[in-house]
Amino acid sequence: MKEIEDACEKVRHHTQFIWPLGNHDSRFESRLSQAAPQFEGVGGTALKDHFPKWKTCWTCWLSDDVVIKHRYKSGVHATHQNTVSAGTSIVTGHLHSLKVTPFGDYNGTRWGVDTGTLAEIDGPQFMDYLEDGPVNWRSGFAVLTMRGGKLLWPELVSKHAEGIIDFRGSLIDVSKL
Secondary structure (H helix, E strand, O other): OHHHHHHHHHOOOOOOEEEEOOOOHHHHHHHHHHHOHHHOOOOOOOHHHHOOOEEEEOEEEEEOOEEEEOOOOOOOOHHHHHHHHHOOEEEEOOOOOOEEEEEEEOOEEEEEEEOOEOOOOOOHHHOOOOOOOOOOOOEEEEEOOEEOOEEOOOEEEEEEEOOEEEEOOEEEEOOOO
């Protein structure tokens, strides 16, 4: 998160840092409160204490038609189920799968988006958690563009190789940025 803050500052871009909390975020506080309940409420015992520039929330509405949450529905077809059930375009990150699923009905087209993960999917932090098993995850993120308050087709940026990303059909070397 610090890298994101630094990148925004580097280009002198005014940014609101909004953090839709997820299921893993609560584990920090839960574990501390189980192990040392007498310290509940002390500065530093909440994960958000360590990221003061970020505003936490469960849901972030970009417009009346686009909502961001960590998760809503689950499973391999969650992006489809999310937008059908929510009745709006919905962006989540729980699956770590990096994909866009369009859905159209009489109200037009809306999108279910999973943003992937910024983590290295084969990193050591996942070894024990995943028991060294394969995952349908991808390192990357989604780019959302709004025009007239409406979401255009979401675009994906994915890791192609070390230091190389795939965006709009081009391989871009980001290793020196």
